[in-house]
Amino acid sequence: MLLTTAFVLHVVSGALWTGATLYVAYATLPRAADGTLGRAAFVDAAHRLLMVTRWTGVVLPVTGAYMIWRLYTPLDLLAASARGWAVLAMLSLWGVMNGLVELGVLRMRREVDPDIGWGTYMAEGFPVDALGGDEPTAARLAALSRPYLLASAGLAALLLVDAGLLAGGVPA
Template sequence: MPTALTAAYILHTLFAGVWVGAVLLATWKVVPLAKGGDLGPDALRSIESGLTTLTRLAAVVFVATGGHMAATVYGSEGLFGTGRGHLVLTMLTLWFVMTALVEVGGRRMRSALDVGKVRTAARDADAFLKAASVAGLVLLVIGGYLAGPAV
């Protein structure tokens, strides 16, 4: 039976991969389709709603699992006094940034969709979702590094 720490690592990693993957898919496939007029308002609204829901659910999971992992593995001295701890704090900052970017992009998309403008909705969200995608990729790279052996 896995320990609470192992379960936290699994859940944290699973949600990170799903969340970043969803943002990447929205950024590089959904938004271009909507900008080109090949996606209807109901479909775009449904995708945006799903992405926002996933972002908020992931936030709860990340706070619970990440908080448990940070407290168990690093403690306050390890977080603030080691290079690996600083990377964890960098990830925390990037997570806040990525969450904010997805939320703002989603809000802009919803605002334009409320007046029936699909292309505008996609254009308004585009830069925010691209920036969130970059932040997500950096998060995964740092997470992958931290998952490896401490050197």
């Protein structure tokens, strides 16, 4: 029962996070870059992606660790099968993608608050209220976050392929 609950929470969180990342990169980034989307809307989308990243960033490793404990102990099993490799890839992709989203939104925030410390950023993210005046433009913010968001979207796609391989029954 607990394992089933962990699977459900894990899959829901993974879907929400990868979906949100792909949506922000596909639907809001190009529109912020060409000025069709206002900067408040773009900043709000980025901030909300950061919040989804942080909430799922608790649920995914906790449920994932529990699933590893139930399905892959002794831990040698992780290195000894194709499924184990897929799980290790999942863990690594999650770590890198998390860092990219955090750094991408931090780059945007630093354009407004150059001296913002890590603690304040962790507590606040990039709320729309932090914007003031007319600078930076949406295009400038999009240019700053573009490499991070595109790389995150690429990793989200890889994560979905990885999850699909596990779901499709890669042999143990």
